[in-house]
Amino acid sequence: MNICSFCGGDIKVIKDKPYHYDECGLDVTLCGVTQYECTECEETYVSLPNIQQLHRIIGAHICEKGKALLQPEEIRFLRKDLHMRAKQMARVLGTTPQALSRWENGRKPIGETHDRLFRAVYMMYASEPTAFMQWATQHNVTNISDGLGMLVGQAAESFNLWRGVRPSVAPVIQSIQASM
């Protein structure tokens, strides 16, 4: 890129300047990305080489953080990174779109069980979003029984990892199935 697409002015290359990645909706600053600035109108551009991989790194970082519950903007980021609509994600998590909406807009905290389940779902499927979407489509995301035990088991593992307590999975599975 050497001409500004807005005014046609010359572009200068900026290296080694931290880039605040506002577009992702999170407080993330990237180092080592090349930025460009128009010398005429001062419009700025950025070149992000591998956005999918970048998002996976950000997502994994969010999921691996310690005790704090997922924040609204983090929940939204993780869901969008899986290319899930709110309705689909709510079904996978065994909750309602309204509840998910409240977590995403900050009107209500996510709660510990769904927090851990959400992270487990993300970590499990972020590595193969295509397969996950095919699976979700095949099941119309109305029936998650095939993967439910696995998901809840993974969430229990995560909970054990973070909290040192391994919850019983059967009541959780029953509770989720009852709400479907």
Ligand SMILES: [Zn+2]
């Ligand atoms: Zn310009």
